[in-house]
Amino acid sequence: xxxxxxxxxxxxxxxxxxxxxxxxxxxxxxxxxxxxxxxxxxxxxxxxxxxxxxxxxxxxxxxxxxxxxxxxxxxxxxxxxxxxxxxxxxxxxxxxxxxxxxxxxxxxxxxxxxxxxxxxxxxxxxxxxxxxxxxxxxxxxxxxxxxxxxxxxxxxxxxxxxxxxxxxxxxxxxxxxxxxxxxxxxxxxxxxxxxxxxxxxxxxxxxxxxxxxxxxxxxxxxxxxxxxxxxxxxxxxxxxxxxxxxxxxxxxxxxxxxxxxxxxxxxxxxxxxxxxxxxxxxxxxxxxxxxxxxxxxxxxxxxxxxxxxxxxxxxxxxxxxxxxxxxxxxxxxxxxxxxxxxxxxxxxxx
Numbered sequence: 542x543x544x545x546x547x548x549x550x551x552x553x554x555x556x557x558x559x560x561x562x563x564x565x566x567x568x569x570x571x572x573x574x575x576x577x578x579x580x581x582x583x584x585x586x587x588x589x590x591x592x593x594x595x596x597x598x599x600x601x602x603x604x605x606x607x608x609x610x611x612x613x614x615x616x617x618x619x620x621x622x623x624x625x626x627x628x629x630x631x632x633x634x635x636x637x638x639x640x641x642x643x644x645x646x647x648x649x650x651x652x653x654x655x656x657x658x659x660x661x662x663x664x665x666x667x668x669x670x671x672x673x674x675x676x677x678x679x680x681x682x683x684x685x686x687x688x689x690x691x692x693x694x695x696x697x698x699x700x701x702x703x704x705x706x707x708x709x710x711x712x713x714x715x716x717x718x719x720x721x722x723x724x725x726x727x728x729x730x731x732x733x734x735x736x737x738x739x740x741x742x743x744x745x746x747x748x749x750x751x752x753x754x755x756x757x758x759x760x761x762x763x764x765x766x767x768x769x770x771x772x773x774x775x776x777x778x779x780x781x782x783x784x785x786x787x788x789x790x791x792x793x794x795x796x797x798x799x800x801x802x803x804x805x806x807x808x809x810x811x812x813x814x815x816x817x818x819x820x821x822x823x824x825x826x827x828x829x830x831x832x833x834x835x836x837x838x839x840x841x842x843x844x845x846x847x848x849x850x851x852x853x854x855x856x857x858x859x860x861x862x863x864x865x866x867x868x869x870x871x872x873x874x875x876x877x878x879x880x881x882x883x884x885x886x887x888x889x890x891x
Contacts, residue, residue, distance in 0.1 A: 543679050543890045544848075545649055548600035548855070549751040549830055550883035551690070551817075552587060553869060554639070555617070556580075556609045574872035582875035588620035590878055593857050594885055599623065601646040602675075602888075604751040606690035607639045614642045631658040633669040641671040641688040641752070650675040653683050659715055661708045670712050680890050682747065682844035685719060687712065689752030691762070694819065698756075705756050709766035712750070713798075716767075720744050720799040720835060727794055737788050740780050745837035747845045749888075750801070753817075753830050753881065758803045768798055769833045771806035776836045802839045804832040804852045804886065816854055816882045818866040826865070830854075830884050841891045851887035 556569040558580050569575040592599050599621070608614055611630040618626045629643040629652070643656075654674040661670065671688040689712065692704035720743060722730070730736045750769075756762045763769050780797065783790050789797075805828050808814055815826025832852060837843050860868045860878045870877040 545602060545677070545845075545888040545890070546595040546598060546600045547602045547749070547751075547832070547886045547888055548591075548594050548883050549604040549688075549753075549832070550587075550591070550606075551753040551830060551879060551881035552605055552607050553879040553881060554607055555583065555587070555613055556639075557613050557616075579872050579875055583870050583878075584617055584620045586870065586876075586878050587617060588622070590855075590857065590860055590883065591621055593859070594855055594883065595887075600644075600885070601649040602686070603644040604686065604688040605642045605644065606688065606753050608642050609639055611642070614644070618644060629656045629671075629673045631656055631669070631671065633658050633660060633671075639690075641669065641690055643671065643673045643686055643688055645673075645675060649678060650684075651678060652676075659711065661711050670708070670715060672715070677845065677890060680844050682890065684747045684749060684838075684845060684888075687715065687748065687750045687752075689750060689754060691753065691755045693755050698819075702756075702761065705754070705760075705762040706766050709754075709762035713767050716748060716750070716801065716835070717799050719748060720746055721794070721797065724791070724795060728791060730788070732786050732788050734787050737780070737782055740788065740794075742843075744780055744799075745840075745842040746835060747838045747843050748801075748835035749838060749847075750833035751831070751884075755829055757828050758805050758809060758831060763803065763831070763833075767801065767833070769801040769803040771803055773802070773839070775800040776802055776839060799835070802834045802836070804834065804847065804849060805884075807852075808854060813865050814854060816867075816884060817880065828854075830881060832884060832886050838888070841889075844891050846889050846891055848887040848889055851885070853885050855883040855885050 614628050625646045625648045627647050633640050653676040657672040658669040673686045675684045691708045813825050815828045816830040817827050819827050862868050867882045868877045869880040
């Protein structure tokens with residue numbers, strides 16, 4: 542059994558210094574202090590934290606958001622200094638000009654297909670849900686990663702909730718499509734035990750959702766729309782045959798929803814622990830950054846399983862303020878890192 546070290550981090554506006562319309566709107570220009578020195582300092586600072594993750598070994602799989610483009614991601618990889626790291630990235634038309642990326646170790650994974658950016662259209666194109674299919678070299682197990690960055694709370698949590706609910710519903714359709722056959726596919730399959738086995742094999746695929754969801758695990762978008770909770774009552778159910786068939790009827794199969802498991806609930810009960818400080822919230826720290834699993838990855842049905850005890854917010858002293866908040870990067874002093882803490886976990890091969 543091998544351990545795969547996983548992490549996710551919102552890098553907080555990691556733009557390059559090339560002048561663009563969106564960078565100018567957000568004041569990430571040399572005239573506003575975002576020059577080569579500031580950019581390089583932030584790269585160095587971020588890489589320093591990434592190298593400290595997992596007891597100084599660094600992650601084998603690292604999801605990122607709020608990164609401007611592939612060039613910036615490649616520069617971050619160079620700063621980390623590990624020759625085994627490879628980038629999966631697709632440029633998205635996000636209105637803020639920031640993307641999601643996935644960095645993985647070539648010594649642990651290989652791509653099992655082409656990455657896909659699932660663009661969500663609201664009144665304007667919003668951050669994509671970035672899908673990366675991987676294969677574990679150690680045992681051939683497949684793992685699909687969905688890196689998320691949902692619409693922000695900048696207009697207020699309640700005022701902006703509908704946007705996150707829309708993205709959550711879209712993400713739920715993506716996961717359902719990965720874990721279930723379409724109407725046409727299912728209708729063409731014979732009513733046999735072999736078909737039921739095939740249906741459950743798909744139902745047990747390894748899916749890992751990671752990201753900054755900009756809502757907490759108990760909020761409507763995550764709990765009700767995405768169907769990600771801390772319970773296993775519905776998660777544990779395999780797809781079963783119907784009374785008079787060896788497989789479910791078309792109607793019962795199509796209405797089934799893929800419930801997911803949210804790993805972050807234990808952190809909610811810990812005083813002053815979270816990934817982001819939101820001043821207009823009742824809680825001191827919010828748990829906006831999360832790992833969410835399919836039932837297959839939760840139960841280890843297809844040779845991979847999440848070690849739930851390994852899930853944690855990574856809060857090294859270096860990036861923590863005296864009040865316990867993340868130390869954001871300052872364009873003036875070139876000190877600090879991000880306004881989010883990273884999260885870590887370990888996936889075991891089985």
